[in-house]
Amino acid sequence: MNDKKLRALLTAVQCGSFGKATAQLGYTQSAMTHMVNRLEAELGCTLLVRSSHGVRLSEEGEQLLPYMQAVIDAGDALRREAAARGKLHENTLRIGCFASIARARLPELLRKFRKIHPEIRVDVLVRGYELAAELEEENIQLALVDEACGKGFYWTPLTDAPLVAVVPPDFSWKEDTIPLERLLQEPFLSCPEQYIERMLPQDAARVEVTASDDAAILSMVAGGLGVSVLSAFSLAGYEGQVRVIPLAQPISRRLGAAVKSPPAANTAARYFLSFLKRQSALG
Known part of the structure; x- marks a missing residue:
């Protein structure tokens, strides 16, 4: 049920006439009369007593007043909640x-x-x-x-995030940089999603680790199970647990x-x- 009709009816009762209610709601008097008539037809009862002195609730209207007010209050609550949720979604x-x-x-x-x-x-x-x-x-x-x-x-x-070689702390290498080819001589830890994968020879031996988080590979490297090439961003929290060596041929992501x-x-x-x-x- 459209609560506009209920609001029109109760406003007419509060104002005492359709004429005063139209000025408050912005409807024409014919529109007001039409809405109230439609409402009475929907409910199957007479809600208003009309006279030359104005309008007032009928006996049936008085009995239904709490329910009509409850519908209006529920509509107001619904609109407030919807607006609040809409604002939350936007924010x-x-x-x-x-x-x-x-x-x-x-x-x-x-x-x-x-x-x-x-x-x-x-x-x-x-x-x-x-x-x-x-x-x-x-x-x-x-x-x-x-x-x-x-x-x-x-x-x-x-x-751009540089890629770096990640090796165990005791890995034997004295140079400042290390070639990718040298790393591939060790058990090379990688996963299909790793950026370095596209730069590896197809026949390069590797230990595949299926994980979307580099933490699993870093933990394995720290445990001495192999080496890898990862984004420098991946090293947060692993400082001191692995050794990091720049690549001889710089690569960035x-x-x-x-x-x-x-x-x-x-x-x-x-x-x-x-x-x-x-x-x-x-x-």
């Missing part, structure tokens, strides 16, 4: 990122962003290359990923922010993307 930013970014850069970025926009709540999804599907399905609004994962989306480059479509002005995603650009990105 919630859902982002996704690689685990390396989540460990190395995201905490400080979110701390600074919260100071600027305390009204925006940020939810974080940490995944690997499946973030592309999450973004496509709009489960997240923005993804901090590399250029390959951001392909097909609106992608903004933000920084370009990282940035991907969105399905350019975010509209005055939205949480737009604010965050602008913030990332001002912060010299992820570096």
Whole structure:
């Protein structure tokens, strides 16, 4: 039932006439009369007593008054709750990122962003290359990923993360840098999603680790089970547990922010993307 009809009826009763109610509600008198007549027809009873002195509730109308007021109050509560939830949704930013970014850069970025926009709540999804599907399905609004994962989306480059050799602490190597070819002589830990995979010879021996988080590989390297090449961002929290050696031929991984479509002005995603650009990105 449309509560506009109920509001029109009760306003007429409060004002004592349709004429005064029309001035308050902005309807024409014929529109007011039509709405009340429709309401009485829907309920199957006479709600108003009309006379030359104005209008008042009939006996049936008096009996139904608490219920009519309850419908109006419920409509008001519904609108308030919907508005509050809509505002909460507008002020919630859902982002996704690689685990390396989540460990190395995201905490400080979110701390600074919260100071600027305390009204925006940020939810974080940490995944690997499946973030592309999450973004496509709009489960997240923005993804901090590399250029390959951001392909097909609106992608903004933000920084380059160098790749480094990660070896056990007691690994025997005295030079300042190490060739990739030398690392491949050791048990080489990697997973299909690793950026370095595309640069390895197809016949290169490797120990495959299926994980979207580099932490598993780092733990194995720390335990002396092999070596790897990872993003420098992945090392956060593992300082002192592994040895890091720059590659003889530098390799970097370009990282940035991907969105399905350019975010509209005055939205949480737009604010965050602008913030990332001002912060010299992820570096």
